[in-house]
Amino acid sequence: MDGKTVAVCGTNGKTTTNNLLAALLRAQGMRVICNEIGSNMIAGVITAYLECCTRTGRVEADIACLEVDEAFGVHVLPHIEPDIVIVTNLFRDQLDRYGEIDITRELLVRALKKVPGAMLVLNGDDPLCASLCRTPPRVRTFFGVSEEVPVPTGGESISDESDAVQTEAREGRFCVFCHHELQYRYYHYSQLGDYFCEGCNFRRPTLDFAAREVRLDPHLAFSMNDLPVQTAYRGFYNVYNVLAALTVATLLEINLDDIDAVLASYAPQIGRMEEFVIDGMPAVLNLSKNPTGFNQTIAAMRADTRQKNVVVVVNDNDQDGTDISWIWDVDFEQMAEADAGFARFVASGIRAEDVALRMKYAEITPDTVLFEKDVRRVIEVLLRGEGEVTGKSGASRGEVLYVLVNYTPLFETQRVLLDLQAAGSAARADATPRRRRA
């Protein structure tokens, strides 16, 4: 293959970033290799190539956009020899798979050392990411949000030391070079913001691609270096995914004149705030598999003014990480507040017992918490507002259903929602003529 190769790494947002970039490139008529459904382990990367191979083994594409799992980067990056490596962010993820966040960063450093010619595109707001530009020093481009965002982003106020509730992912807030606690001029969420170190002058780099005027209602919009950007996404965290994709598109000298059309038509992929309508009731499916991602989902739900029912599905299969302690670092407390607009909660999945326990200690009103391991049954009961689960009525004031899942329940849950959506529209089509007659 003669074209360029882009690799996307990072804990959260790889899939969104990669697929959006591929969509932007395809809109230019380019032939793009892309591992599209988050199949980012080694097999997924190879499959993406094979799918574009001719019988003679030539890869027929102009460019490859490949998600690469941080932990496998050491093996994958030297093979694909990327021209550009994007790192979206580094958060605490599935602990028993990778060990601790330092180990994850170390693996990424080792991987990047093997591809010294690759240009780096880094999230400048993330100190763990930005510090990668010295591995070894090379051409790099930083993106980030260059002003304080006056909307709920799901982050805690760092200055409020008395708030013992929100402590997720603090380990990223120490300087990787001299171990001093980082100071922040302003702060977005987790360890992201405008930071500086008093110990060694490490600070947020100058942002080459900076987002300003971020708005969240009803969908994410912002300006990037004066280019207005309107997306179809919900959730503040998506600002980084869109920024990363647009940054790389710009570096590849793609014409961004008609990004509006791409962004508007670009459907989020499976389970990334994916929207359904079932019997007239809107439902949203979102992958929420670590504290930072989950807290961002909670922030997005709180920004939604409708009355919400929430199903939390947590499995502990190998691909999910068998340790589910992370749910205790999620701010379920943020959903317990009376004015947050939550009607019903359901604890579900293989570890439903633990989810229900977490909800109890967040002091979510017990009467609003249902327990049911069967996701299909839960969704049916909640959407139709009839029937009951564990002796409690499914009827509620909910105007929208959010289904939050970790990795292995994702595909099955999506299938359930699609089935119900199809059944609902079929039933409506049947019913329409009868209504007319009446």
Next chain:
Amino acid sequence: MNIRIAHLYPDLLNLYGDRGNITCLQKRCSWRGIEATVHEYRLGDELPLDETDILFLGGGSDREQCIVSEHLQGHRDAIQSYVESDGVLVAVCGGYQLLGHSYQQAGETIAGLSIIDSYTIAGERRLIGNVVMRCQHQQLVSAPSSATSVVGFENHAGRTYLGPAHTPLGVVTQGYGNNGEDGGEGVLYRNVIGTYLHGPLFPKNPLLADFVIRSALQRKYSSSIALSPLDDSVEHRAHDYLTRCRLARCQ
């Protein structure tokens, strides 16, 4: 009644949902009308142990654990007299290793606090998975010679060995425990609980949480305390999932 919980270095030691342990102790107090305040201590802070009723030390990454162990040496004698006067100390994972004479990291042996007669060496493979153990300590079980189960999740490379004066917190029926050899998990010494279990430890083991709260109150108010019972059905369901899971799924 009120108790003070001192959470040591939560900015450095906060792996594996340690926050859930603190939340659990605090709620189980407040549900009984006992005021529990949590005080977080950072490096360099004074540590007012004479005002502390529960001392909590969590787990951290290697780098952070190393920073903490250096700083804690300055508090060593104070912590030891706190422990010997029945002060309540809960140490999880990395914090548990720090209580012993030494532990190993990247080929180096690092001095611990010698509060517990134990030492930790580095193992090759991480010991990871759900744990179920039997506890027979008098303080923990309702009737003599009965046993109770404690559940959690372990993830550690260190192998910890207890000296002859100590008995482990429990004996594993699933999982590895202190070193994967002798079946022991954690340690219970006076009012010190050291353990590799997170998950976190207390929410799924309300019996241990209440032991900690009761011990702290008895020491503070110098009287025998009976905690009012709580509805623990949600806790027991999560606990029992792991004990049942051992039979059904993980065998």
